[in-house]
Amino acid sequence: MPMQAHEIEELLRQSFPDAEIQVGGTDGVHMSAMVIDESFRGKNRVQQQRAVYAALKGKMDGPDGELHALALTTKAPE
Amino acid sequence: MIEELCSGAVAKAAEVATDFVSSLHDGPSKQKDSVMTDAKTRIDETVKANDVVLYMKGTKEMPQCGFSSRVAAVLNYIGVDYTDVNVLADEEIRSGIKEYSDxxxxxxxxxxxxxxxxxxxxxxxxxxSELDALFETNGIAFNKEAADKIREANA
Structure with a gap:
């Protein structure tokens, strides 16, 4: 089942309450997300993106995963 | 149930870019422990025996997913000698690789x-240019001019 942008944002918000979050895409299957959060400071991209995947709580895992593709951009605030 | 095909068009190296997309394809994750252990051992051996390894959908000559295609296109274009592993050809590896690096x-x-x-x-x-630096640090040959061309095309 596809995920709406606001559902993705809500999930991310639970893990990153103070982040700047922008979710794009309209088909619910191929979506994009940008997360800018202080907790990313000092982490490399792999660590940052793992944290985002973890926040999505398996929505993208397995054949039953709801999201097919998510474009990810992560960084710490400038 | 999400369709197995990937949507991305085959990316040309010169087009590498502006939108950052990651592929989220999947495989059954419920496997027996012994099978997973075996898959992890095989992955471990492969990534340690070869300097550069790309786990992808399809092969470097014929990628079967836009996201795999994009990374293969970059490596092909800059002339890196790498080993491609087609996860579509091996279900154990397909699920194992996701656990291997979390x-x-x-x-x-x-x-x-x-x-x-x-x-x-x-x-x-x-x-x-971080990719160039990574290859240089690890003594892996690649065509710097081609890498520069990718950047020029996406500047």
Whole structure:
């Protein structure tokens, strides 16, 4: 089942309450997300993106995963 | 049930870019422990025996997913000698690779046994020259001029 942008944002918000979050895409299957959060400071991209995947709580895992593709951009605030 | 085909068009190296997309394809994750252990051992051996390994959908000559295609296109274009592993041809590896690096998506690039990243990260690194630095540090040959061309085309 596809995920709406606001559902993705809500999930991310639970893990990153103070982040700047922008979710794009309209088909619910191929979506994009940008997360800018202080907790990313000092982490490399792999660590940052793992944290985002973890926040999505398996929505993208397995054949039953709801999201097919998510474009990810992560960084710490400038 | 989400369709197995990937949507991305085959990326040309010169087009590497502006939108960072990572592929989230999947495989059954419920496997017996012994099978997973075996898959992890095989992955471990592969990434340590080969300097550069790309776990992808399809092959470097014929990628079967836009995201895998994008990373393969970058490596092909800059002339890196790498080993491609087609996860579609091996269900154990397909699920095992996600656990191996705690990374839920494919493609996955490994250099000298270390996980470097997926499609978004490799694309960003190619554009920022970090990928060049990684290969240089590890003594892996590649065509610097071609890498510069990718950056010029996406400047």
């Amino acid at each position: 990374w839920p998506t494919i493609p996955q690039l490994y250099v000298k046994g270390e996980f470097v990243g997926g499609c978004d990260i490799i694309t960003e690194m190619a554009l920022s």
